[in-house]
Amino acid sequence: MKLAGRIEIAAPARDVWDLMIDPVSLAACVPGVQHVARVDDRTFKGTISAAVGPMEGQFEFASTIVSSEYPTDLQVETLGTDSVTRSQLQANVQAWLEPLDPGRTALAYRATVNVNGRLAIVGEMILRATAGVMIGELVKCLRARLEAGAGGRPAAADVAAGPPG
Amino acid sequence: MNVSGRYDLVVIGGGSAGCVVAARASEDPAKRVLLVEAGPDPRPTPDVIADPKRQGEVILQSPFVRLYEVERPDGSTFPLISGRVMGGGSSVNNMSVIRPIRRDFDAWSRFGGPAWSYDALLPLMRAIEDDPDFGDQPLHGRGGPLRLHRSWKLDDPADPPARALIAAAADFGLPRCDDLNVPEPFGVCASPYSQVDGRRQSVADAYLEIARNRPNLTILSDATATRLDIAGGRVRGVELATPDGPSTAGADQVVVAAGTYHSPQLLMLSGIGPAGPIEAVGLRVAHQLDGVGENFQDHAVVYITFQGTTELREDYLIPKVRLIAKSRPDLEYGDLHVFMRPSIRVAGIPPLLPVSIHLLDVRSRGRLWLTSADPFDLPAVDPAILRHPDDVRAMLDAMDFVTRLTAHPKLAEFYGPLISPESPDGWEEHVTSSYITYNHAVGTCRMGSADDPLAVVDPELRVHGLDNLWIADASVLPVIPHATTNLAAILVGEVAARNIARA
Ligand SMILES: Cc1cc2nc3c(=O)[nH]c(=O)nc-3n(C[C@H](O)[C@H](O)[C@H](O)COP(=O)(O)OP(=O)(O)OC[C@H]3O[C@@H](n4cnc5c(N)ncnc54)[C@H](O)[C@@H]3O)c2cc1C
Numbered sequence: 124m125k126l127a128g129r130i131e132i133a134a135p136a137r138d139v140w141d142l143m144i145d146p147v148s149l150a151a152c153v154p155g156v157q158h159v160a161r162v163d164d165r166t167f168k169g170t171i172s173a174a175v176g177p178m179e180g181q182f183e184f185a186s187t188i189v190s191s192e193y194p195t196d197l198q199v200e201t202l203g204t205d206s207v208t209r210s211q212l213q214a215n216v217q218a219w220l221e222p223l224d225p226g227r228t229a230l231a232y233r234a235t236v237n238v239n240g241r242l243a244i245v246g247e248m249i250l251r252a253t254a255g256v257m258i259g260e261l262v263k264c265l266r267a268r269l270e271a272g273a274g275g276r277p278a279a280a281d282v283a284a285g286p287p288g
Numbered sequence: 289m290n291v292s293g294r295y296d297l298v299v300i301g302g303g304s305a306g307c308v309v310a311a312r313a314s315e316d317p318a319k320r321v322l323l324v325e326a327g328p329d330p331r332p333t334p335d336v337i338a339d340p341k342r343q344g345e346v347i348l349q350s351p352f353v354r355l356y357e358v359e360r361p362d363g364s365t366f367p368l369i370s371g372r373v374m375g376g377g378s379s380v381n382n383m384s385v386i387r388p389i390r391r392d393f394d395a396w397s398r399f400g401g402p403a404w405s406y407d408a409l410l411p412l413m414r415a416i417e418d419d420p421d422f423g424d425q426p427l428h429g430r431g432g433p434l435r436l437h438r439s440w441k442l443d444d445p446a447d448p449p450a451r452a453l454i455a456a457a458a459d460f461g462l463p464r465c466d467d468l469n470v471p472e473p474f475g476v477c478a479s480p481y482s483q484v485d486g487r488r489q490s491v492a493d494a495y496l497e498i499a500r501n502r503p504n505l506t507i508l509s510d511a512t513a514t515r516l517d518i519a520g521g522r523v524r525g526v527e528l529a530t531p532d533g534p535s536t537a538g539a540d541q542v543v544v545a546a547g548t549y550h551s552p553q554l555l556m557l558s559g560i561g562p563a564g565p566i567e568a569v570g571l572r573v574a575h576q577l578d579g580v581g582e583n584f585q586d587h588a589v590v591y592i593t594f595q596g597t598t599e600l601r602e603d604y605l606i607p608k609v610r611l612i613a614k615s616r617p618d619l620e621y622g623d624l625h626v627f628m629r630p631s632i633r634v635a636g637i638p639p640l641l642p643v644s645i646h647l648l649d650v651r652s653r654g655r656l657w658l659t660s661a662d663p664f665d666l667p668a669v670d671p672a673i674l675r676h677p678d679d680v681r682a683m684l685d686a687m688d689f690v691t692r693l694t695a696h697p698k699l700a701e702f703y704g705p706l707i708s709p710e711s712p713d714g715w716e717e718h719v720t721s722s723y724i725t726y727n728h729a730v731g732t733c734r735m736g737s738a739d740d741p742l743a744v745v746d747p748e749l750r751v752h753g754l755d756n757l758w759i760a761d762a763s764v765l766p767v768i769p770h771a772t773t774n775l776a777a778i779l780v781g782e783v784a785a786r787n788i789a790r791a
Binding site: 124125153154155156157171172173174207208237239241242243244245249251252253255256257260 | 347348349355362364365366367369591593632633634635636637638640642707708710717718721722724
């Protein structure tokens with residue numbers, strides 16, 4: 124499953140980049156994420172809860188920044204497992220920046236999401252829409268932080284939303 | 289259990305059709321019948337199978353299904369599913385009881401002659417049913433083995449979204465359809481399910497239960513037929529892998545009812561089928577039949593998702609309302625099932641409301657072949673879903689219809705903008721890269737006359753060229769019905785039982 128998008132942000136490219144390559148700020152912008160923990164400079168893990176009709180489950184995931192070449196190549200690999208079927212989800216998000224003028228930057232991304240195992244039976248129904256909305260919300264959240272002049276750093280409390288998991 | 293010995297009839301596969309054949313054949317106390325099922329025969333029925341609320345678990349977590357991983361053109365994968373337990377598909381399916389439409393019988397008659405027409409088979413369809421709502425009407429039956437249960441009827445109270453759907457559909461020319469088991473069903477339908485007292489009624493419950501105590505019926509579960517021993521144009525015996533080791537059952541008549549995935553597999557393992565795929569795994573051709581494994585068909589399903597204006601927690605439409613609609617207004621028959629699905633809830637994002645579109649016309653044809661000579665390896669499947677450009681076009685037309693329907697003022701109260709796929713240029717990519725199936729695989733041992741090069745069984749359901757070998761399951765259907773397929777499989781079982789008794 125492939126997803127793509129582009130968003131313009133009223134902030135210099137460098138600020139956008141600094142925010143994106145910081146796992147803490149990335150994690151803070153993932154909607155509904157819980158139990159976030161920083162594993163190292165490039166990796167964070169967390170849990171997302173989802174329900175479809177009567178079925179409810181948790182996704183435990185770890186996201187790693189696997190490459191970062193300013194401003195054209197940021198790649199984040201995510202591996203997740205769902206609590207119900209123990210199916211594996213793999214997501215690769217590639218993002219790049221186009222500096223538009225000194226105070227404005229376009230952030231573009233492309234994502235591939237694959238599911239293996241039984242979850243793929245319902246995967247398309249849940250994942251495609253959900254992944255699309257989540258990535259969209261994530262980049263909007265990054266933009267909001269930058270445009271609010273948060274200096275590219277979310278408050279630490281935002282990240283420590285749940286116990287480390 | 290020692291099963292070696294001779295039987296009048298060996299039925300391979302205790303699925304929807306196999307249970308019917310074994311139950312019907314053993315009604316004659318003079319007939320010794322053996323029913324062999326690869327999966328378990330757990331009794332009492334495990335709650336996960338019996339309780340309709342646990343349907344998701346049966347599919348996602350239970351050991352009672354087989355999964356066949358298949359690939360879409362973009363390389364992504366998803367599994368096709370079949371049941372592997374007594375009752376077969378009927379023990380793991382979603383329990384809808386829907387008859388093939390008249391058009392399907394017309395299509396089958398083109399391959400199987402007048403015995404497959406709607407009018408010829410109506411008495412059998414009536415005899416299968418126990419329909420408390422319409423059983424007294426000429427098209428329907430009362431007192432048959434299979435109960436039709438409608439938990440909700442169109443005049444019953446419904447939640448606001450269901451009411452809105454019914455009202456909006458009326459403005460789209462979709463009439464109310466209280467009984468969808470009519471020759472030309474169309475409109476907003478109340479869905480019947482095979483349930484008794486709120487529990488699943490599998491075909492094992494409906495047909496086999498009353499036959500279990502018959503001294504002339506032997507039931508062997510956890511046993512796989514691995515090969516048919518053929519000589520002189522007849523099957524001499526059925527080789528079995530049983531919990532007690534290998535065994536051979538001798539039989540006057542053999543019925544293969546192992547389903548669309550495994551009936552062609554067993555035939556090919558026995559050297560019956562097209563030369564290429566059989567020889568490719570190192571086996572020898574004993575009886576060449578080029579149609580074995582060809583003609584695979586299944587219904588395509590595509591989900592599209594809207595932003596929800598409200599959270600719809602209830603399972604409000606899955607068991608109740610089924611839209612039977614047309615992808616194009618000029619079609620003469622409903623080619624779509626459409627379901628409004630309950631919302632997806634993820635903390636931090638607004639509720640998402642999916643709608644599933646099930647295309648009942650299938651112009652693409654796939655195939656199935658052996659991956660090895662080991663009977664325990666699953667066959668490989670190329671389902672060819674949506675490979676035909678007209679199938680893709682019909683799905684796109686269907687999406688257009690659904691987005692217009694949800695934009696109706698009554699439904700727009702609940703359905704916001706379409707978010708997946710987001711933009712109209714992405715619709716085709718969405719369709720071809722996200723489809724799954726309705727789990728209605730048919731066609732891999734299709735019927736047809738002797739001069740039809742891809743026919744595997746004749747219109748009586750006997751394998752061409754092999755006197756005492758029959759196939760009775762959804763694999764014989766030459767064309768997929770515009771309906772869910774359990775009732776079609778049961779009907780095939782009834783037809784086979786009748787024909788074998790007459791033979
Ligand atoms: C998840 C799912 C949901 C569905 N939902 C619906 C629905 O709501 N309504 C509907 O009408 N239809 C539905 N269907 C389809 C319907 O259930 C099937 O079309 C029907 O059960 C097929 O019957 P069959 O007799 O052809 O094969 P099956 O029921 O599949 O029976 C084949 C049996 O043979 C056994 N077998 C296989 N190989 C061997 C061997 N070598 N030796 C011995 N035994 C063997 C299998 O274990 C199986 O029990 C659904 C199917 C699935 C999988």
